[in-house]
Amino acid sequence: MFPPLRTVTVVLIPWQPPAGNELYVLSLRDPRCLRPDLAGIDHATLAAARRQLSLPVPDTLVVSGPRREWLRRRSFEWIDQLPDRITVSGRVSVPGSNDRKLDVSFTNISRDAAEESTVELVRLAERAGSLDDRLSLCFQRALPAEATALVAVNHGISRIRVRACRGLYEEGAEPVYFDEALLRGADRRVLNERVTRKPTALVADEVGTRVVPVPGAEQHESVLSYYTVRYLAGHGARLSAGLGTAVEATFWLYRGRWFMPMCRTLGPTRSPRRRTGED
DSSP states (O other): OOOOOOOOOOOOOOOOOOSSSOOEEEETTSGGGGOHHHHOHHHHHHHHHHHHSOOOOOOEEEEEEEHHHHHHOOOOGGGGGSOSEEEEEEEEEOTTSOOEEOSOOEEEEEGGGHHHHHHHHHHHHTTSSOTTSEEEEEEEEOOOOSEEEEEEEOTTSSEEEEEEEEBBOOTTOSOOOOEEEEEETTTOOEEEEEOOOOSEEEEEOSSSEEEEEOOGGGTTSOSSOHHHHHHHHHHHHHHHHHHTSOEEEEEEEETTEEEEEEEEESSOOOOOOOOOSOO
16 A cells, blocks of 8 residues: 655756746646746646655646736647546746645536636636736546545644545535644654544545535544554655655545645745656
């Protein structure tokens, strides 16, 4: 279930002016996706982590460009490259600051709905600052996760917080029932943990999501074992150490494997250096 842990340095390609104003369509395997100026800092971080942490990431396509170019666009030819079921989110990037996630995202929608979701996210970004700011949309293969974990690591890695819920987690969706553990960063010892009663869970439907009841005998069970909490905390600590900043990483459990659909920085990253390591 668990790939081996190893110490890594997550290195992004230095920020540089984008070549022109066109939209870039980038897979995480594309070296240009390591450029925060093209893909946004969160997507560039995810691309670097995929290369160097040996954690699987759902198939991902990032489409990025200045907001002025998005507003001119009338066709979305990359939609044909998407899988049948996708999750779509958007971020606005401004040089020198963290990405700002748009308030709306779309979970487990059909490829036929990709154009409508794109139009809605571009519309939401119309009010987001300068026309030169970059809007990056992320199209990911939707996975019907059995559990979701959020791992937050503070700057300096003195504390790690792991929250976990059954099924999927959508920002803004209520209610969400999280178990929570606080770990010491130096040795990932669990300092405090809380298991909450979970009467319902959000799960993937054929299209979209739905809330289902959790069987009574399972409502008080921990979502994660003690060992899995420490395992995921270790990955969060390595990401934070590699980037030199506080991070929050999202993990999905699907068919016995942990996937990382997103990793976002919570502060400035270290000055970029030349990237080493293998794809």
